[in-house]
Amino acid sequence: MEFKILKRVVISIFLLSLTISLLEAKTSNYLRHTFLKENRLTLIFKYDVASVKHFTIRGHGVVKHVYDIFDTSLPKTEDISQFKAKGVRAFRIAQFNKKLIRVVIDTTIDDYKGIFTLKGRVLSFILPSDRNILNQPIPKIIKKHHKIVKHKYRFKNRKRYHYNRKRRVKIIILDAGHGGRDIGASGYGVREKDITLSMTLKLKTILQKMGYRVFMTHKRDIFMNLRERTEYANRHKGSIFVAIHANAAPKKRTPHVLYKGIELFYLSVKNSNRVKDRRAVYRGKKLYSRADYRKMTSASKYYNSKILAKVVKSSMLKNIRTKYNVNDKGIKKRDFWVLLATKMPSILIETGYLTNKDEVKRLTDEHYQTLLVEGIANGINSYYGLY
Ligand SMILES: [Zn+2]
Numbered sequence: 343m344e345f346k347i348l349k350r351v352v353i354s355i356f357l358l359s360l361t362i363s364l365l366e367a368k369t370s371n372y373l374r375h376t377f378l379k380e381n382r383l384t385l386i387f388k389y390d391v392a393s394v395k396h397f398t399i400r401g402h403g404v405v406k407h408v409y410d411i412f413d414t415s416l417p418k419t420e421d422i423s424q425f426k427a428k429g430v431r432a433f434r435i436a437q438f439n440k441k442l443i444r445v446v447i448d449t450t451i452d453d454y455k456g457i458f459t460l461k462g463r464v465l466s467f468i469l470p471s472d473r474n475i476l477n478q479p480i481p482k483i484i485k486k487h488h489k490i491v492k493h494k495y496r497f498k499n500r501k502r503y504h505y506n507r508k509r510r511v512k513i514i515i516l517d518a519g520h521g522g523r524d525i526g527a528s529g530y531g532v533r534e535k536d537i538t539l540s541m542t543l544k545l546k547t548i549l550q551k552m553g554y555r556v557f558m559t560h561k562r563d564i565f566m567n568l569r570e571r572t573e574y575a576n577r578h579k580g581s582i583f584v585a586i587h588a589n590a591a592p593k594k595r596t597p598h599v600l601y602k603g604i605e606l607f608y609l610s611v612k613n614s615n616r617v618k619d620r621r622a623v624y625r626g627k628k629l630y631s632r633a634d635y636r637k638m639t640s641a642s643k644y645y646n647s648k649i650l651a652k653v654v655k656s657s658m659l660k661n662i663r664t665k666y667n668v669n670d671k672g673i674k675k676r677d678f679w680v681l682l683a684t685k686m687p688s689i690l691i692e693t694g695y696l697t698n699k700d701e702v703k704r705l706t707d708e709h710y711q712t713l714l715v716e717g718i719a720n721g722i723n724s725y726y727g728l729y
Pocket of ligand 1: 519520526527534587588
């Protein structure tokens with residue numbers, strides 16, 4: 343009986359949050375026209391564009407220029423994938439989330455800077471000019487499984503250029519939460535440290551099959567403090583850091599049945615007591631130089647951690663929901679040590695609640711664990727491969 347009431351409460355909370363998210367004002371600015379003329383791709387919006395963020399991702403003989411156009415939406419009628427231009431392998435455009443459109447220009451030109459101009463509602467991308475393209479053969483691209491393939495580029499000055507192996511193969515640091523004498527959360531006789539280690543080992547195998555270099559802070563059930571974990575990640579020069587945990591409902595809060603689902607975290611140092619005098623504080627000690635601290639709290643780290651959290655979350659839910667009904671607790675910002683003291687984009691995944699009977703059953707199930715980590719791996723893959 344009590345359970346029925348709870349169920350009703352949960353359902354009504356769910357419906358309420360659904361209505362709120364539907365009511366949430368959608369951005370009013372949208373893309374009206376796109377055209378390509380000579381070496382210029384132009385997008386014209388209904389209203390002035392607030393801001394555009396540009397960054398590049400390199401790999402597989404292609405440089406991907408990514409442009410995030412904030413507070414805009416994409417009508418179904420607008421597309422750029424049909425456009426062709428010299429030196430451009432592909433044009434792509436998509437609604438990345440409710441608030442922004444993402445444009446991706448794949449080019450084979452290494453020294454193309456990806457310049458764009460924004461004047462009010464007119465956004466123009468200056469495409470690689472003939473100058474860039476002269477004498478530059480387009481390299482063959484083998485995309486399969488991120489295998490290491492050396493691409494030879496011949497520049498005008500006859501200097502041969504090899505893609506750096508280190509730059510091309512991404513290093514991923516995985517951190518199984520807890521271990522050794524630190525058992526983490528527990529519920530129904532299941533210890534968090536066992537679940538996290540088992541899932542992280544599975545995740546490592548999948549990512550390695552995809553072609554990544556994967557390091558685990560620890561592969562056996564041993565104790566490691568948080569500082570050792572982040573120092574390991576920094577020493578191994580990870581390009582991302584992913585911590586796997588399982589949750590427990592707060593002891594005094596009942597009913598536990600309300601605590602369920604998947605939750606992700608990335609860094610925020612607002613109101614943090616771990617940060618003093620622009621130093622990271624661990625167990626009362628100020629650690630790291632200001633330069634280190636700048637890396638740990640850089641804008642690009644925040645930005646990429648957020649993107650990583652988003653793609654991993656949606657890919658996890660997508661994979662799990664093919665078989666199971668799972669609650670989405672969303673993405674939150676925290677100053678957890680592992681998120682702060684890593685110099686690379688980092689996320690922490692709470693995979694479910696050990697205090698919830700249904701979830702603990704699933705979390706100990708091999709098949710469920712596989713679905714879950716496959717989702718994480720796919721998300722990481724799309725973070726690098728770009729959507
Ligand atoms: Zn934990």
